[in-house]
Amino acid sequence: MSTIAPQFRLSRFIASLFDIIFWVLLIFSLVGLPLVFIVLFYIKMPVVNGQMLTPYLAMTWMADPSRTLPIIKSFMHTTLFHVLAFPGFGFAALLSAATIYVERKFLAKIQLRVGPLYCGRIEGILQLMGDGLKLISKEIIIPAKADKPIFWVGPLLFVGTAGAFVSLIPVTGGWVVANPAVGLLAVFATIGFFPIISVLTAWAANNKWTFIGGLRALHQMIAFEIPLILSLLPIVILTGTLNLSQIAESQQHYWWIIFAPISAIVFFICILAELERIPFDLPEAESEIVAGWLTEFSGMMYGLIQLGTYLKLYAFAGLFTVLFLGGWNGPSVWPAFPADIITNGITIGPITAKIAGLPLFDQAMLNGILWFVIKTVGVILLILLPRGVFPRIRIDMLLHTGWYKLIGLAFINIFIALGLLYAGVLGPGGLIQ
């Protein structure tokens, strides 16, 4: 006898399942299929093997396992897949979600706590889903005297800008959403939007805590943007390109962190400040100004800002990997796809299945993704670490660090890079290629 549902009958449960299946099929065939056809009428269909690809044909091919893989393969190279799933939003959101969970457990372990424990049996692994459901189901409260249009648009703009930043990060060779020739400049242009969004939403909420937090965010991000840009100049000087994929490819033999260690340190500190993480979390200092510029957000609006923050965290960690840690370059450790499955097919007893187009992912790509993810996760852990270790610093010390010390330090490595370039050691036409 179950205590959750005392009136439980298995027969009724099965009947309700059939009921659901019936209605789903009915609605799909009466509403869904006509809708698909109406939409397809306006879309130019591709011609494959001399046949025009209609929905029936596509479904027939999908049902045939020997033709499913090529269709999936071609789908994987469309822009839609790039944006939604692999190098774009889906991949980044997955890594960001993992980051949120890992952050909580990691900080708990540092402080000898247990962290989330009960949700999902094993070490609270479903805590994030629980939090997400909580955020979605919570009421969205708009302050009565808020400037409503800006207040509504703020979180969306924040996630959108973070998504634009994510789209510039190359994950492995050729797998990047947007690959402009001036990729690094595009990164600078994108991160320039974050202070504007935070100060505008802070102003729009019409609350003194949000406004103080927003002004602090603005001061902090502007102060650290200049050393951030300066710390990346040595890489540009040594590689002679602004394209992020080419910068990653230029590190096949050695990583730029060897020749630009000071820049790497400056860039890392600037990442911490741009992400408003401890010890630079003055814009959301919870013991001083409630939650800073996030104070008035509630429900999913707060959730969107958190999502944007963690997407930004992933993007900065990925940028650090691409610029200093060699991107996706690494020893080839991923095993090759077994060749006899491609030539002979899979044999199970009397049946032999030959599947066309079988290595769905090629080995170099998987190897690249493996190394990129390992390095990026390492950088993310390094970014999370100060939260458990350091206290918050004062605003004048923060500005002094940004405008003074970091700019000076960044220039040191620019001169080192110039010296290496003019000595003919590195760079285009140097001794070490």
Place this chain on the structure above:
Amino acid sequence: MVDAVFLALSVLTIGSAIVALEIRSLIYGSIALMLTLSGVAGFFLLLDAPFVAMFQLSVYVGSIAVLILFTVMLVRRELIFNKIEDKRRRYAGIGLMLALMLGIGMIIIGSGMKSMETNSPSVDYRKIGEDFLTYYSPALVVMALVLAASVVGALTLARREDITNDQRAD
């Protein structure tokens, strides 16, 4: 495609420029100004100059607009603006602008600039750098001097000798 994007960008740029001038709220005015500057960046992208477009975004939207926002938010409005408004000034302004735009348009259409190639490749930023260091090097030196002078000037203006820094402990 390009024509549609061009039209959309033109509407966005000119529309938000008018909004930036006409709207009562200063914050919305500065947001509209940001839209205008972003629209100009879009024009640069259409003209195959992504280098200039990205600098337009990061310098004008990322810094200048932030500076304007800062000023608007921190300084009381009556201190920086005093209203001089009447209908005649407004119409005179619109008329002057129309005359100016018509004049410049006539000059551009009359000159040889109207025939342009559309399929040329985008400008390589390395070429820009090379030109700056070779042919245009005097201009680069003058620019560097002007920038250095303005940085020194800004530091001098921002420096206050009447306040002793007694809060800092380090």
